[in-house]
Amino acid sequence: MTLQPFAGVRPARTLMIQGTASDVGKSIITTALCRILVQDGLSVAPYKSQNMSLNSYVTPDGKEIGRAQGMQADACGIPATTDMNPILLKPTTDRASQVVVHGKPYRTMDAYSYRHEYLAEAGMIAREALDRLRLEHDIVVLEGAGSPAEINLKDRDIVNMRMAGWADAPVILVADIDRGGVFASIVGTMELLEPDERARVKGFLINKFRGDVALLQPGLDWLEQRTGKPVLGVIPHIDRLKLESEDSLSIQKLATAPHPNGELLDIAVIRFPRIANFTDIDPLIAEQDTSVRYVTRPEEFGTPDVVILPGSKNTAEDLLFVREMGLEPLLRAHQERGGWIAGICGGYQMLGQQLRDPNRIESDNESLPGLGFFPMETVFATDKKTERVSGQAVGWLLSNEQAANDSERTSFLIEGYEIHMGRTSFLLETEHPMTVGILRGTTEEPPHQEGARSTDGKVWGTYIHGIMHNDEFRRNWLNAIRVDKGLTPLAVELRFNLLRKAEFDRLADHVRQHINLQLVYKIMNPNEEADQ
Template sequence: MGDALMVLGTLSGAGKSLLVTALCRILSNLGYDVVPFKSQNMSLNSAPSIEGGEISRAQYLQAIACRKKPSVKFNPILLKPEGNMRSQVVFMGKPVGSVSARDYMLSKKEELFRKAMTVLNELKEKHDLVIIEGAGSPVEINLKDYDIANTRVMLYAKAKGILVTDIDRGGSFASIVGTMELLSEREREAIIGFVFNRFRGDASLLKPGFEYLEKRYGKPTLGVIPYVEHRLPEEDSLAEFPKVRGELHIQVIKLPHISNFTDFEPLHWANGVDYVTKAEEIGGDVIIVPGSKNTVEDLLWLRKNGFEDAIIEAHREGSFVVGICGGFQMLGEKIIDTVESKRGTVNGIGLLPAKTVFEKTKRTNHLTAKVLWGPAKGTAVEGYEIRFGRSTSERPFSVITAINGAKTFEPEGAIGKRAFGTYLHGIFHNFVFTERFLNFLRAEKGLEPVSIGRWSIEEEIERFAGIVERNLDVERILGELGL
């Protein structure tokens, strides 16, 4: 049976997801058969697995770092927030219900935990090493008895633990001490050392703190990871929505149930994105209606709060409007939903010639396609779909040429006047397409064309992992694992 290494954090956003990603690539490069695992993740940014189910984007990225096909086994429990303290529960890639936070803690967690540990056992049996990611803080006093994503997993798996903290936020030594003091003696014994993440400056200045931690707990500091500018998706629980106005004013509407907002990362890098929360702010060069966990409810929110009229008026005055997945559905003529919101027939915003019917089975697939929209016509793109809706249009945005590698010919999306919509999550991660889209709009404003560069997630994982490896005592970690 293989070994297990667990990365815990002193708080949400400490850098657990990316440290696991880096470790997956580092150990894979050393020849180990490695897989990631997170028993339970709460995320609005999901991605398709090889089995056709949903997993968190974090475990999807970690699978790529391990050079493995993303599997539901890497993230057996996925909670997708729906608002009002409720979440959709996805187990092994498939929705199994919607519950309140209280009901989930009291009635669902134990059963799902047992099933998730069966999956973990299977992974340990088949691979050299499972690298497990924790969730948030492992020592929240009000939650620890219900926690099935942190130290309970570590002890069950007989895993060695690394505790990571974000020094860029300050208070990192205090947060490590506080976390260690609130761990049980058995949990503390499993911790093999500490990692300080996102450090700016001379690491030698931290030496007195390292000495204090080693004297108090007998645990070394395993690494100080510098602050790294990177293009890898972060975990979304603490995602920020900055208002950045570039030469093109690109606006993304921050819907109440916004999902898969990692779709817009390349637009951040190439130009800047302005997330808007008020109808009176609408009026950019580009207005994007993003994906949604509850399409019809968000459409009605747009309507109630004046966004629909503002979008229509801005479009009339020349704004280009884009819809991604749920946003595409909202921009169409009609939605018939007896599945997600159960509101039946609802009129859409009407900027795209499309009609959508929600079906009970969710499509979760990796897609390759060829774009039909004018300035980027013929561009080959790839992405993924996660949707209940099935849309029809006489003017599709693209033709899907392969689903999970199997050849097909299927129209998707829609083109309108100065508008398009698509089901392709990750469309802007296709840099040839994004360049052509942005330069079409820049030319209209008399701006010089831009090149957003050519790189891949694979290259970025390798670059980031290299930086982590140079600043982490990998040899000591391997020694603790007996590898």
């Protein structure tokens, strides 16, 4: 059973994926269905009205949306737009978030103020964005947030059941069996829904299953009898799926196990409380010769080959965390014994001498000393820089041998994106660190030098998210570390963006095998004859 395309003729059909809780797999199931429908010849767009995430994505026109919607747009084979995620909330503290509206910062608000002062307007913005998508595509696949049964939030909901009503979308409820209590979570969620909301739920997907589904069948039969709703599929756990995760709850699951023989490069990533755009690390996890682990405490630090300071939504507070946890002296000792350090965005800012925030943009700290690896300071501005960038980045090795000096080093074409409030400048021009690259962005800004590197090349930083997704650059850096460790350099084998495309298809094939797709099509198309 298939659907007939009709993009531009009338508003698109809709289908909504909601979950019994966070991290049950809503984003991945939405991605899989987007890819399946595209494979079946339909024009498909993803949509999430309001997203809360520190893992964001920059659209081709330089706007910021949730990482999941950017990934889902890639799965659909279309450019991402802010209509796919018109409201993005980026937590800055436990009680406040930066509100990003159609890709640009609106203001930082605490939860109460956002809910009571802005949520109604946010709902209108979200509905208008969905209406535009529905005029451009055959199907819009909506994703909910958290659980639709959060009774304290339901009266002003713009992301779960109220949005399903506005979109007239049938709902598939996803539950995670891997965490236990799957039948209780489904039945409990249904019991807390209003009668009209329960009617909108057309079936269930049980996700992350391990084992023999025959042993689960009595429970599935009971669930269908108890709720009167079909189980649309039991999706087995898919091993080591190399697609981005949006929820920081899943960070630790992405780490690779240490290798006992020392042949792998040991990469320690500092896990900040406000870690942002942690998908920068994904290509390193996928590499053949790396072991990646996340570190929060001194006893976890060990003796890594590399330490990465990743992005942060609150650089000052996360730097204080590094100090409070006792990680700063370990970083200095790591450098003194010849270890490698890389900082990305917020992590790069920390490598300087000073952080200044005169307008309290990111925190209450007007001034804070940095780690002091580079003679630079960062001042946090009131406007955010969000753009895609490309240019040349200087490498470390030349012809698989260490170059005699920096002028002999090879360079690589790179692409990435910048998202930051801070503006970094160097305090000592005569000691200006070696640059990582010459970049041109999507704006009219002229080419400029970007990033910093120590004389020996072992400490470097950049504002460019996605720099590790550049295969030749990444392999050249890893090979320099290998040579320093006495290991032989390796050829470029991982083509991460090609791997990512293949993973979309692997995911789609996996879900297609385990879902009643004919019934899903019927759910999306209840009143029309469908082609056989």
